[in-house]
Amino acid sequence: MELSRIRELIGFYENELTNNILFFWLPRCVDRVNGGYFNCFDNEGRQLISRDKYTWSQGRFVWIFSKLATMDCGTFTKAQRENFLNLAKGGRDFLEKYSLMGEDDWRCVFLMDETGKPKYVDGYNRLDMSIYADCFVIAAFAKYADAADNKDSYEFSKKLYESAVSRVRTGEFTTLPYPLSPKYRAHGIPMIFSNVTREVYSAAEKFDNEYCLELRKNLENFTEDILTNFVDENNVLHEIITSDNQFFDNLLGQHANPGHTIEDMWFMIDAADILGKPHYIP
Helix, strand or coil, X not given: CCHXXXXXXXXXXHHHHHHHHHHHHCCCCECCCCCCECCEECCCCCCXXXXXXXXXXXXXXXXXXXXXXXXXXXXXXXXXXXXXXXXXXXXHHHHHHHCEEECCEEEXXXXXXXXXXXXXXXXXXXXXXXXXXXXXXXXXXXXXXXXXXXXXXXXXXXXXXHHHHHHHHHCCCCXXXXXXXXXXXECHHHHHHHHHHHHHHHHHXXXXXXXXXXXXXXXXXXXHHHHHHHECCCXXXXXXXECCCCCCCCCCCCCCCHHHHHHHHHHHHXXXXXXXXXXXXX
């Protein structure tokens, strides 16, 4: 690729990030009273249609603002990056106070009101509806820990990560409001756990180097699971397989998600770099 084209693409993405994405969300998303973020707007951004706070989206915003705070590439000034870190801290503190099911109960609620009080989703009778919510909080705290040099945030992410991994290994988790029969396995689980393992690994390199070996093993296991069991002979990544790792020939079994495939390519590249396994990137 020619240098002129690279510069053109940098300009395009900087404009999209600053003048479209961040312009849409800031400052309207920030809850200055309770902490955390409002993100249930209509598609035009004109109306806040709910003041509720979904744990997964709160975690995603903490991760994004923490990531922006570390972007020392000329896109943002030092003052802007410091502001991003402050924005991340607001969400981080909100999640620390309210996202867990209880003291020393390392499971995350799925939905909270604007003050942090847990809420049931209509039609469901459990607060810890989805382990995906836990994963977004794990990634958020790990990224904030790295960006802010905050060991307490790393310890929070580690405890929640170990709880979530344990639940996946024993099958004691749910993915509501998208339930899946125990007869099947979803690609989304090893995919997101490969990503959060990588996030925790990056923070552990700074705060807990001895833990990195276990994280590398986990990362390899999640990645190998995807490549071995979810990718068929035609290199199609299936979203659903049977519980005994077989493909099956119906609408559900043939479902492929291009967005998930592209996202997982990003995670595979990260795993290849960390593990020194270039064959993950054919």
